[in-house]
């Protein structure tokens with residue numbers, strides 16, 4: 001079957017490749033409809049590795065996916081052929097200790113689409129466990145379905161923050177993930193979100209959502225702005241979504257005493273943080289690794305109209321244009337939030 005294959009760093013091809021297609025009794029076969037281009041896909045393309053995950057053999061990219069069920073295994077009861085679905089790309093060992101604790105995202109044996117050596121789904125068909133396949137509500141499009149994966153990171157961050165109604169949150173970094181976190185924080189009860197970046201274009205996209213205010217750190221220190229906005233008290237929750245070492249310096253002065261700092265961004269190298277500053281205010285620190293048990297809730301929020309991810313889809317490329325989509329993504333244009341690739345041109 002034809003797939004978008006990362007052959008080696010910097011080299012993509014759209015070519016035939018043998019992919020596993022055996023169905024188990026708990027699996028579904030899915031015709032892929034839309035797949036989003038993620039920062040991690042682009043990083044494998046441009047750098048050939050993320051941390052210890054290194055491209056050593058050709059790998060199919062893509063993990064933010066929606067599609068249509070075309071076959072169900074004998075034991076599958078909650079899905080039928082024809083169902084429109086989106087898929088969670090990380091599959092844990094269901095009998096593992098982490099899975100039994102409900103933290104299956106940190107199961108050391110988890111396999112995740114487009115994370116070497118596991119192939120992704122920029123291809124016409126895939127087989128997936130039914131329990132990690134979610135039916136799309138009728139009013140949620142395939143394009144929105146493919147946005148659930150990055151939004152799930154925001155959901156996980158909001159969950160880990162333990163937001164209380166009326167909280168003020170600061171989100172550092174208005175990239176795709178920062179905006180997803182800001183939207184999940186609002187849906188989770190924050191009264192307002194202050195979001196920072198150096199890019200005016202990114203801030204304009206984020207601030208177009210009601211409840212989100214952009215702060216350009218080129219115009220002054222984020223700390224001063226947050227203190228001015230909160231009467232000198234600080235934010236209830238600070239979400240670090242830039243991964244930039246420079247953003248770590250003031251984290252524990254931006255958060256209020258007793259507030260929470262949630263680490264989402266992944267700095268490429270270890271960074272120093274102010275433990276004494278955090279301790280003096282008894283700040284809670286949380287980390288986020290992907291997500292667990294949030295897909296249903298993400299879909300419920302989208303279906304209820306409480307979260308609108310549609311404005312974040314910048315452009316959609318047809319499957320034969322996949323390589324062009326990745327070249328464009330590698331340019332990292334500030335106006336591009338999410339590029340998507342549409343594989344199935346027949347279903348609506």
Ligand code: NAD
Pocket residue numbers: 039153172173174175176177178196197198199202217241242243244246247263264265266267288289290291
């Ligand atoms: P991105 O590059 O699109 O966004 C990062 C944004 O931060 C950019 O807009 C950049 O201008 C801005 N920025 C840089 N320095 C800043 C600073 N000092 N203050 C404020 N903003 C600053 O990346 P993304 O796809 O949105 O991902 C964001 C981070 O989240 C990355 O580090 C990524 O690896 C990480 N990530 C983590 C998880 C997880 O499970 N923890 C999942 C996905 C992505």
Ligand code: ZN
Pocket residue numbers: 038039040063064149150
């Ligand atoms: Zn992703």
